[in-house]
Amino acid sequence: MLDEVEITKLIVENYMKDLMEYADLDVAIVGAGPSGLTAAYYLATAKKKVAIFDRRLSIGGGMWGGGMMFNKIVVQEDAKHILDDFSINYERFGDYYVADSVHSVTSLAYHATKEGAKIFNLIGAEDVIIKNNRVSGLVINWSVIGELPIDPLSIYAKYVIDATGHESEVIKTLVRKNNIKLNTPTGSIEGEHSMDADTAESVIVDNVKEVYPGIFVTGMAANAVFGSPRMGPIFGGMLLSGKKVADEIIRRLS
Amino acid sequence: MLDEVEITKLIVENYMKDLMEYADLDVAIVGAGPSGLTAAYYLATAKKKVAIFDRRLSIGGGMWGGGMMFNKIVVQEDAKHILDDFSINYERFGDYYVADSVHSVTSLAYHATKEGAKIFNLIGAEDVIIKNNRVSGLVINWSVIGELPIDPLSIYAKYVIDATGHESEVIKTLVRKNNIKLNTPTGSIEGEHSMDADTAESVIVDNVKEVYPGIFVTGMAANAVFGSPRMGPIFGGMLLSGKKVADEIIRRLS
Amino acid sequence: MLDEVEITKLIVENYMKDLMEYADLDVAIVGAGPSGLTAAYYLATAKKKVAIFDRRLSIGGGMWGGGMMFNKIVVQEDAKHILDDFSINYERFGDYYVADSVHSVTSLAYHATKEGAKIFNLIGAEDVIIKNNRVSGLVINWSVIGELPIDPLSIYAKYVIDATGHESEVIKTLVRKNNIKLNTPTGSIEGEHSMDADTAESVIVDNVKEVYPGIFVTGMAANAVFGSPRMGPIFGGMLLSGKKVADEIIRRLS
Amino acid sequence: MLDEVEITKLIVENYMKDLMEYADLDVAIVGAGPSGLTAAYYLATAKKKVAIFDRRLSIGGGMWGGGMMFNKIVVQEDAKHILDDFSINYERFGDYYVADSVHSVTSLAYHATKEGAKIFNLIGAEDVIIKNNRVSGLVINWSVIGELPIDPLSIYAKYVIDATGHESEVIKTLVRKNNIKLNTPTGSIEGEHSMDADTAESVIVDNVKEVYPGIFVTGMAANAVFGSPRMGPIFGGMLLSGKKVADEIIRRLS
Amino acid sequence: MLDEVEITKLIVENYMKDLMEYADLDVAIVGAGPSGLTAAYYLATAKKKVAIFDRRLSIGGGMWGGGMMFNKIVVQEDAKHILDDFSINYERFGDYYVADSVHSVTSLAYHATKEGAKIFNLIGAEDVIIKNNRVSGLVINWSVIGELPIDPLSIYAKYVIDATGHESEVIKTLVRKNNIKLNTPTGSIEGEHSMDADTAESVIVDNVKEVYPGIFVTGMAANAVFGSPRMGPIFGGMLLSGKKVADEIIRRLS
Amino acid sequence: MLDEVEITKLIVENYMKDLMEYADLDVAIVGAGPSGLTAAYYLATAKKKVAIFDRRLSIGGGMWGGGMMFNKIVVQEDAKHILDDFSINYERFGDYYVADSVHSVTSLAYHATKEGAKIFNLIGAEDVIIKNNRVSGLVINWSVIGELPIDPLSIYAKYVIDATGHESEVIKTLVRKNNIKLNTPTGSIEGEHSMDADTAESVIVDNVKEVYPGIFVTGMAANAVFGSPRMGPIFGGMLLSGKKVADEIIRRLS
C-alpha cells in the first residue's frame, strides 16, 4: 500500500538533509549553465563539496536552444576532450564537432550530479556574505517569490564562482553594494565588447580569475568582467573555462 | 581561426538535417516529461525513429521540482529496475527509493538522446493530422510565437503518444475538433479524479492504451483520460507507463 | 559571534519539524480568514492537532480592510463573547460592537497560534485525498509557483474544513473532479444569493455541516454552498460559525 | 433585525473619527514591519499618539515568511526580553530563540494596537511636509490607486519614523526632492552593504538616529542609510532598534 | 496661513457627510453614462434624493470619444429639447444636431450635480440587496481594490436603475445569483442584437421598465435586456430613455 | 519651404475623403490576409467599390511568417495562375511552386491597392448591421482602443466577406447576437476539423458561399464554418477561394 504522507516525508526530509549538508561548502557556484556545470563536474570528481544555485526550475542556461532555437552546438578541436569526458555524441566537420544541444546540456548536468555535485534549482543568489574583506558565502532565496517581501537565508562557501553569463550578476551585486576594487585593469566591471569569436575564445580561459578574494568568474561572465569580446556561437571556451576554474580552485583547496 | 559564419552554417544545416529526417517518424511523442522520456528511451533502444516535441525550452515537465520545490523524487520497488536502466543514483528507504530530481530528469533525457531519440524543444503540437479516421501525424509550431499569426508545419508518424500530463492536450484537441469517440468507457475524456496514490499507481499501466487509431496515452494523461485518481508524489507509475507504451508500440511496429 | 549558517539551519530544521509533525492532522483548515482562525483557536484549545493552510503570505482573508478599506468591523450582541475570548478592544453602539479590523484579525491569529494551532502560509490546497469515499487529506503546494509545473505533496487529516470564503474552493474542486453528491438540498453547490444580512446571519451557523464525509464548510463558504444570502458588513456570523465547526468536530473526535 | 445601512454608517463614522483624530500626531511611522510595530508598541505604552501607515492590506513586512518561506524566526539572547514583552512562544537553542513567524508578527501588531497605536493599512507616504527646514508631517494616499491621478492628503506629526526597510523610501524621497544634507558621514544615503550579520547587529541600534530634523530611521532602513552591512536571517536587531527609536522619541517628547 | 491638516479634515468630513446622507436613497443609479446622468438630472430637479455610482474615476461612460475617437455626437430631432435643457451648443444638419462630445458629457454631469444629484466615482456595485423579493439597495465597493479581498458596504434605495450600458451589469448579477424571473418575454436577459439604428431608437424608450421589483433598466442596458438591436452612433434614445426612467420613478415616488 | 501644418492637412483631408467615399460600399471585406487580398484585387479589377478592414497595423494575416517563421510559401499547380496574375517570383519543384512569403504578401496588397481597393488598417468589425434580415454593413472601430469605452461608427455594404481566418469572427458575432440560421448543414458554425490537406484543399472553393443573406465566407473561415478539415501549409486554396468569392459577388452585382 502506498502511503502519501510517508512519501511526502521522505521528500521533505531528504531535501532538508541536502540543504543542511550543503549550507557549508567548499565551492558555491551561481548559475547552472555549461560553464558552471562543467566546473561542478570536475570539482565533484575531485571530491570537493560543491553546489550550484540557479534561479530557474530547469537549469542549463542558454545551452538548450543551440543557436537561434536550432538546437545544435559546435565545439572546436581543443575542447573536444571535454565532450569525451561527458560521453556526448557528436559528429565531426573538419576542426569542428557538432552535437545536439539537449543531449549535451543534460549530459553535463547528469554527470555532474552523478559525481556528487548538488544542484539547487529555483534558488537565486540575492547577495554575498563578506567577512574580513573576503566573499565568504551567499545570501540565497527562492526565485519564485517575485515581489513578495520574504527574507533570504545564507550559506557559507570557501569559494564562490560567478557563472551567471554575460550578466555577471554576483559580481555586479558585489560591486554595487560595497566600495571595493576588482582584480581587473580598472578595478571595475569592464563590460562585454561586440562579437569577435576568435579573440573571445583565445582569452576566456585567461580571464578565469579570482576577481576579489573568495570569488571567481567563469564562462561569459569572465569575458564580461574583463572587457573581452562577446563569444560566437561556439561552446569550447565555455567548457574549457569551466574546467579551468575547477582546476584552479582544486589547487588552492589542496 | 574561428569563422563565425562557418559555425552558424554548421548549426543551421545540422538542425535542418534532423528536422527533415524526423518529419516522417515511427513515433511522435508530445511532451518530454518523465513518461515521454522513458518511452523515447525504450523506443530508441529498439531502433525506432522517435522524436519528442515539447513547448518548453528546457524539457523535463514537472520532474525538476520534486515535491513542492524540494527537489527529490520517490520511486517504489516495482519501478526500481527503471532507475537502474538509467544509472540513476538513489538511496533506499524500506520499499521506497529516493533520488535527486535534477539528476533523475537529466538522466532520462541524456540516455534517451544518447540512444538516438531526437528532442525538438520549443515546439508544440497545435493539432493532429487525421487521414482515413486515423491519427497520422502532428501539426507543429514554435511555442514562442505567442499570439502572432504564424502558420504551422506538419510531420507524419505511424503512432503518436500524448504524454502531456494531466492536461492531455493532444487528446483534448482531437476530441474538441472532430466528431470522434475515444476508446474509453464513455467515449469521452473522463477527467482526473482526486488523489488516491495507491489506486492511481495500480491502474496507470492498464490505462496506457491506443485511445483512438494511431494515438496512445501515457503518464498522467492516461489517468486523466480514463477517469482514474490523481497520482501521489511518487514516480513509479510514470516511468512504468512510459515503458509500457514503448513496449506496446514496438510490438505493433514489428 | 552570530553565525549566519547556524541561524539558517535553525530556521530550516524547525520548519521541517513542523511540516513533518503536521503532515498527519486531526483537522486541516483551508483558509486563514476570521472563520478559519476562530475554528483553529477553539480546536487548539481543546488540544486537537490542527493546522491552517493559506495561499497568501499574510493570512487574515478579507478582515484587514474592514468595509471598503475603512478598517473597522462590526459585531452584533450574540457574538460579543467571542470578542471577549480573544481580548479584542471594542466600543459599544447599542446592539453593535465596533472594533479595529487590524487589531481584530491579528488577535485571532495571535491567540490561535499561541494555543498551538499551526499556520502554513503561502501554501494552498490544490486538491483533496479521497480514500474509501471519504476526504482523508489535502494535496498542497506553494502558491508562489504560479504556472510552473511543480508537483504537490500531501497531508492526511481526520477532518478537513473549507474556510475559503464565498469561493468555497475546496468544495468546488471536490465536486468538479469527482462524481459525488454533497449533503445539500440538491446535492450540488447551491451558490451564494444576493445580500440579506438578517437572513444570512440567522442561517450561517446552521449551514456549518459535514457536506461530504470528512469535510465541513464554515464562514462564507457555508452560505455559498447552501444557497443562502450573502452576508452584510458584519462579522458575528463568521466568528460564530468558526466556533460551531470547532465544537462539532471536537465532539466527533472524542 | 440587522440593518445593513446602520452597520455601514458605524464603520464609516468610526474610521473617520480615527482619521480625524490621527491627522495630528506625536509620531507617524511609515512601514508596519517588525521594527515599526515594536516602536509603535512602546510609544503607545508611553501614551504617545502614534499611527503607522503601510501600503499593504496586511501589514507585517518581511516577517511573515521567516527565511525563504520557512516560517520561523530566530532571535538572539540580548533581544529575548522583547519576545517576553510581547508574550511570544519560543524554543531555546543555545544562545538563540526560535519562534513561529506568523505567531510573532501577529503578536507585535496585536499588542501594539491593544495599547492604542493606530494602524492605517493600504495607505502609503508619497512625500513629507517640510516647514522651516523640519519634517512636519506626511503626504499620504491610498496605495491601491496605482497610476490613477488622484491627489493625496496630509497629516502632521512631531516626529516621523522611516521604518520602510532597506528601501528607506521616506528618506529617499526627502533627499531626491529637496536640497538637504542628512546626518550621515557623507550627508547622503550611504546604501546597504553585503551581508555580515555580526557587524550588522552590533551597529543597527547605533544607527537609529534623527537623520534630518523631525525624522528618524529604524530597522533595516537605519543600516541602509548609514552604509552598514545587510543583516542576516535574525531579528534581534530589528526589534531592539524599534525599541530604541521609541525610547529616543519618548525622551524628546517629554 | 494655509493649514494642510485643516484642509484634509474639511475634505474627509464633507465626503463622509455625503456618504452618510446618501446611504439611504430615493434612487440609486449604477453607471454615470449619458442615460444615467440624464436620469439623475431630472430626478434631482424633482427634488428626489439620487446618487450615481460609477466604477471609473472620470464618469461619462462611452460619450467622451464620440464615434471612433472623433469626439462629436449626433442627436435626432425628437431629443433636441434635451440638448436645450442642458444648454448644450450644437449645429443643425437637416434632422440631425451635431454637438461636441466633451462639451455634452460635461454638461450632463455639471447640470445633474448642480441640481443636487451626488456622483460617487470610483465606486462600483458588486451586488444588490434583496429584501422580501424586492431589490432594496446596493452592495458597493471601491473599484480600485482589484483582486484584493476587501469587504463591501451597503446602501438602501427605494429604486435602483441599471444604467451600465450593454453589459447590464446589475441585472446580470441579479439573475446569476438568485432564482428569479425578469419582466421580459422569456424571464431572462435577452441579449443585444446586431445594429439596426432605426429599430433600436424606436423601442428603447419602451424598454425602460421595472424588470424586477425595485430595479429599472435604461439606456443600452434596456435594449440589451429586452433583446432589441444595438443602437447606431446616435444619442437621442440614450437621452430620452434617461428622462423616461426619471419620469416613471418620480411618478411612483409621489 | 515645407509647412508642417499644410502636410498635416493633406493627410487628414485625403484620409477623410477615403473614409467618406468608402462608407457606402459594394463589398466590405473583413481581414486582409491572403484570401481577402486576393478577393479585393479581383473585385477592384472589375471596378467594384471594395474596402478591406483589418485590426492590425500591418495587414497580411498569417502569410508573413511562412511555415513556423521559415518565410516561404508553397502553392500547388492549379493555383499557379494566380501567382502569375500578381507577378510573384517563384521556383518550381514538381507540382509545387515555392515563393518568398514577404514578397508574396506584399505583392497581393500592392496590386490590390494599385487596382483601387482601399485598405483600412487598424480598424476592426465589432458587429454587423442587419436590416430586413440581411447583413447590410459593418459596425467598425479602431482596434487600438483596447478596453476604452469608445463608440463605433458604421458603414454600408451590398456584400460583406468574412475573411478573418479560422476564427471566422464576423460569422461568430452574427450567430452569437442574433437568432438566425446559417446556410450550413446544421444552420450553425460547424467548426474546423483536424488537418487533412488534401481534403481541405479540395473543398475550400466549394465552401465559399453566402452563408446568410448579404455575407460570404472565404479562406480558412470557409472551412471553419462548414466543418471541413484544417488546411496544410499550402496556399493554393486560400488564393483560389479569394478569387471564387470575388467572381461570385461580381456576378451578383451585375
Place this chain on the structure above:
Amino acid sequence: MLDEVEITKLIVENYMKDLMEYADLDVAIVGAGPSGLTAAYYLATAKKKVAIFDRRLSIGGGMWGGGMMFNKIVVQEDAKHILDDFSINYERFGDYYVADSVHSVTSLAYHATKEGAKIFNLIGAEDVIIKNNRVSGLVINWSVIGELPIDPLSIYAKYVIDATGHESEVIKTLVRKNNIKLNTPTGSIEGEHSMDADTAESVIVDNVKEVYPGIFVTGMAANAVFGSPRMGPIFGGMLLSGKKVADEIIRRLS
C-alpha cells in the same frame, strides 16, 4: 428613418473640420486639468483660438478624485471669485470653500467648451516644433497607439502652455531633446520640492512664466519647473495660475 452612414459622415466631417480649423492656433494647451481648463476658459472668453490636447479619454486630470478618492475640493478665499465665474456650488467654512470635485471639474470643462475652447481628448504631445529658436507648435499623436510605430502629425500655435502637472512633460521633452536654457534660476528644470502648502500657493502665480520663447508653464508644472514646494490638497493656486497664464497671453496677443 435613421441612416447610420449619414450619421457616421456627420461625425467624421465635423471632427475633421475642427481638426483642420484648430491646426493653426493662438494657444495650444497641453493637459486638461484644472489649470489648463481655467486658462482655456478665459482665453476663449477673450475670443482667442485655443485648444487643449489631453492623453486621456476623459479629461480633468487629478481633480476628479478630490483628496484620496474623497471627492471634495477646497478653495481658499482669494480664488473664490473663480468658483463664481464657473457657477460652481460650494459651502463656506471660515476662509475655505468646499465644493464637490466631480461637479467642479465638469463645470470647468463645460464652461470652457461653451465659450469655444476645443478639447482634443486621447491626443498627446510627443514633441514640440521649434523654428528660429521659438516653440512654434506641437507634434501630436493618439495616445492609444501604445508601442505601435505610428507617425505623428503637427499643429502650429503662437503660444504653447504646459499644463501637464508636476511631470511638466512638454518642458521635459523640450529640455531633453535640445540644447537650450530655460528662463529659470539655473536654466534647467528645478524640480518640485516636498509639500509646504502655504509657500506653494504664494509663489505659484509668480511662477507662471514664459520659460522659453513661445512656451508658458502653469499649475503644478509651474512649481515643478521653478523648484517650489509641492502644493497641499487645495485648488486656489491651480485656478489662479490658469487665469494668470490666460491674462498674460491675452496681453501679448493684443
Place this chain on the structure above:
Amino acid sequence: MLDEVEITKLIVENYMKDLMEYADLDVAIVGAGPSGLTAAYYLATAKKKVAIFDRRLSIGGGMWGGGMMFNKIVVQEDAKHILDDFSINYERFGDYYVADSVHSVTSLAYHATKEGAKIFNLIGAEDVIIKNNRVSGLVINWSVIGELPIDPLSIYAKYVIDATGHESEVIKTLVRKNNIKLNTPTGSIEGEHSMDADTAESVIVDNVKEVYPGIFVTGMAANAVFGSPRMGPIFGGMLLSGKKVADEIIRRLS
C-alpha cells in the same frame, strides 16, 4: 494528392538555402522601414547581395499608419521620381504628392524583393561583429524569444546599414559596448532635436554617412545620430536617404 510532409520539407529547405546563402553579404540592412526598403531596392537592382533583418513579423516600420493612423503619406517634389520608380499611385497637390500608405509600403517591399533583396522578418540584430576595428557583420536572433536565454547566430557583411529609425539601435549598441568614436562632430550619438521639417529634410541626405568603418546610417537614424531636427510628417527625405546610402555603397563596392 497533397503530401503535408513534402510541403513542409520544401518550406524548410528553401528557407535554409536562403539563410545559408545570405550569411555572407555585400550589405546587411537592419530595419525594413521606408529608408531601408528603398536602399535594398537600389542595391538589389545593382546586383548586390543584400538582406534586411527586421524584428517584426510584418515589416514596413512606421509607414503603415500614415500620420496618426490616417493612412496617407505626403512626398515633396524632389522625391517624386522615387514614387515613379516604385509605380506608386499618387495625387498631386501643388508641390506635394499624396499617396496611400498601405499601397506605398507594400510597393517598396514588393519591388525590393522582386529585384532580389531578401527580407528576414522576425529577426533582430542583437549586436555587431567587429574585426580589426571594422564592423564586419551582425549577431542576429529571433525577436520572438523574449526573455528566454537563447544564443544568437552571426552573419558577415561588407557593409551594414542602420535603418532602425530614430532609435538608431545598431549604432547605440556599437557605442555602448565598445570604446569607439563615431564620425560625428562629438564622436558620440548627438540625439534627435525637436521637429523642424524644413531643416530636417534639407540635411538628412548629407547625414547619410559611414559613421564608423563598415557601418552607415540612413533615414531617421541619420538625423538622430547627427543631432538634426526631427522630421515632419513627410517622406521625401526618408526615401532619398535610402537611395543615397545605396548609391554610396554601390560606389564603394565597385
